[in-house]
Amino acid sequence: MFTNLTKLDLKDKHSMAEAGSPKLCMKALPGEGAERSCAYDGARVVLMPITDVAHLVHGPIACAGNSWDNRGARSSGSQLYRRGLTTDIMENDVVYGGEAKLKAAILEIAARHNPKAIFVYSTCVSSLIGDDVDKICREAEAELTVPVIAVNCPGFLGDKNIGNRIAGEVLFDRVIGTGGGSDEKIPLSINLIGEYNIAGDLWGVLPDLKNLGITVQTAITGDAKFDDLRSAHRACLNVLICSKSLTNLVRKMEIRYGIPFMEGSFYGIHDTSETLINIAKALGDPDLLERTLVYVKQKEEETRKTIAEYRKLLENKQAILFTGGVKTWSMVSTLAELGINILAGGTQNSTPEDFQRMKELMDPSAQIIEDTSSAGFLKIIAEKKPDLIVAGGKTKYLAHKTRTPFLDINHGRKLPYAGYQGMVTFAKSLTRTVLSPVWGLLRQEFPPKEGVIND
DSSP states (O other): OOOOGGGGGOOOOOGGOOOOGGGHHHHHHHOOOOOOHHHHHHHHHHHHHHHTTTEESOOOOGGSSSOOOOOOOSSSSOOOBBOEEEOOHHHHHHHSSSSHHHHHHHHHHHHHHSOOOOOEOHHHHHHTOOOOHHHHHHHHHHHHHSEEEEEEEOGGOHHHHHHHHHHHHHHHHTTTTTTSSSSOTTTEEEEEEEEOOBHHHHHHHHHHHHHTTEEEEEEEEEBOOOOHTTGGOOOOOEEETTTTTHHHHOOOOOHHOOOEEOOOOBBSHHHHHHHHHHHHHTTTTTHHHHHHHHHHHHHHHHHHHHHHHHHHHHHTTTEEEETTTTTHHHHHHHHTTTTTTTEEEEEEEEEHHHHHHHHHHHHHTTTTTTOSSSHHHHHHHHHOOOOOOEEEEGGGGHHHHHOOOEESSTTTTTSOOOOHHHHHHHHHHHHHHHTTTTHHTTOOOOOOOOTTOOO
């Protein structure tokens, strides 16, 4: 069942982190408890934003997470992907096996929801009891008219990044290039790889690409439709957005379909402009490049003019940054554009390359966060006394405990921060967070002195 492990190129653990990288940049190995989520979660992160397919978790109900809207990925169409479908493995299933239950669930989902496809996720429990998910998916697919795709990603295989790569293998083997239509390239077309449309980020970028005459064949996988993914091989260029999580996918697409790839980011003014220019260069159209240079100059001027008032309010504020993926390094320059200094930075869900890039962009005096435990974070906050913490939801309660302004920039947020308009939204959010009058009250001595509340 786990023969795909050979494709993951698992090397000696100690060679996986570059010199100076924190230990959490190392990839977990199969069978090792990971400190930053598991392979199953990593596979779901990549695949669940496919909007018009059903996602069935073959495992205990807790593995399915919330029953509705498990992540912040948004859809312009079908909402089927938001349903938490699970076989709910229990004690009897552990003893007698859950294969019959799984097949019944697949057939019921096909009848009730009419999905374009059904993705079936194995988990630690279903794998350990020996359920053959591949066999059941093949049997169910023979009885249905839609693909039933097994995703063998039990959590014990390793960490979140390994799960991302497993999902890339699944897309490459079972989805991309299976549409049966034309294989002809679409002029000036791209795929956005590792863009999950968190809080609508993708929609902040699409207008700029459209204005330049660039066609987005599909995003992999934000607001993605199954049929568009099948035709992803018709794009002229793959733009890798989220770190190295799907590098295996773009490399295989380059070999099989001749699609080159580049890396980019749409967070912040500088990175957005640089990525648009690099896309134009990679597509090899001189007219497009000329249009793009004029366009980004105009958008930069407009955006900087819009955020000027926010920058005045935020300038010289001190922040702690702790995030993952492309935001690990991209948020450094984004905060700098608003005049915010980074006192300490770290990552718990990125590659060593991401970490090194972040380190190069930060001021040499900024502290690298090594101890990411609650106690470690509380110590850094007490030492640095930041004006702001920019991180993911797991850090929110530590910020609240220390009465420090906090902005969530991971998948739990409700506002889009990508593209030029996203930069404006980000500047507004930071200003609202840092300058909220609530902090004046929260930082007062408790219990308050007589008469303070009425002042």
